[in-house]
Amino acid sequence: EAQVTQNPRYLITVTGKKLTVTCSQNMNHEYMSWYRQDPGLGLRQIYYSMNVEVTDKGDVPEGYKVSRKEKRNFPLILESPSPNQTSLYFCASSTRTGVESPLHFGNGTRLTVT
Amino acid sequence: EDQVTQSPEALRLQEGESSSLNCSYTVSGLRGLFWYRQDPGKGPEFLFTLYSAGEEKEKERLKATLTKKESFLHITAPKPEDSATYLCALTGAGNNRKLIWGLGTSLAVNP
Numbered sequence: 001e002a003q004v005t006q007n008p009r010y011l012i013t014v015t016g017k018k019l020t021v022t023c024s025q026n027m028n029h030e031y032m033s034w035y036r037q038d039p040g041l042g043l044r045q046i047y048y049s050m051n052v053e054v055t056d057k058g059d060v061p062e063g064y065k066v067s068r069k070e071k072r073n074f075p076l077i078l079e080s081p082s083p084n085q086t087s088l089y090f091c092a093s094s095t096r097t098g099v100e101s102p103l104h105f106g107n108g109t110r111l112t113v114t
Numbered sequence: 115e116d117q118v119t120q121s122p123e124a125l126r127l128q129e130g131e132s133s134s135l136n137c138s139y140t141v142s143g144l145r146g147l148f149w150y151r152q153d154p155g156k157g158p159e160f161l162f163t164l165y166s167a168g169e170e171k172e173k174e175r176l177k178a179t180l181t182k183k184e185s186f187l188h189i190t191a192p193k194p195e196d197s198a199t200y201l202c203a204l205t206g207a208g209n210n211r212k213l214i215w216g217l218g219t220s221l222a223v224n225p
Contacts, residue, residue, distance in 0.1 A: 004157070040217070041217075042201075042215050042216065042217045042218065043158075043201070043203075043215045044215075045212065045213070058212075059212075090157050090158075092157070100145060100146055100205065102148065102160035102163060103150075103158070103160065103213075104160070105157025105158050105159070106157050107155075107156050107157050108155065108156065108157055
């Protein structure tokens with residue numbers, strides 16, 4: 001089954017404790033992206049990757065890192081999480097550029113930073 | 115500045131009561147307008163892409179239409195399983211090829 005898999009689904013952590021949210025897709029998509037979704041602010045792009053070893057900042061990249069060493073994986077790293085990073089996070093993938101083709105989303109990771 | 119506004123924010127319908135959701139936009143050179151459905155606690159799921167004014171797409175009880183200023187998602191004879199948040203997004207020629215997202219319309223269909 002074609003899918004984007006994120007782990008974990010729920011994560012509670014404390015300020016400053018480094019964490020990684022994994023994302024993997026099995027559709028051989030070139031484009032992958034991370035979003036956060038907050039009430040009243042909607043979906044905001046954090047980082048995106050057009051292909052292996054190619055990543056770029058989205059609209060809200062501060063406090064986040066990503067890497068794209070393999071085509072299928074695109075982990076999101078929070079080196080020193082803060083409470084304002086409490087949010088619902090989605091990984092998405094697409095063929096081509098990601099803005100002309102539909103995005104396939106994972107089921108989300110709900111992160112709470114205390 | 116490219117912008118997407120969805121209305122209403124929330125809509126409650128009785129089963130079988132048809133209605134429309136609106137996505138108004140301003141963009142320099144529309145490249146594509148997307149509709150997604152999002153169920154609580156899940157990622158958005160792609161519904162339609164529209165590329166030019168006058169275009170229409172249909173899927174079961176849903177029909178998406180596009181003009182030069184707005185897109186409508188028409189829901190005909192909705193069922194409770196159509197309850198979800200519907201998101202509109204677009205990309206334009208002048209916004210560095212990024213997707214601009216609306217805040218969504220939360221639809222509840224009562225049996």
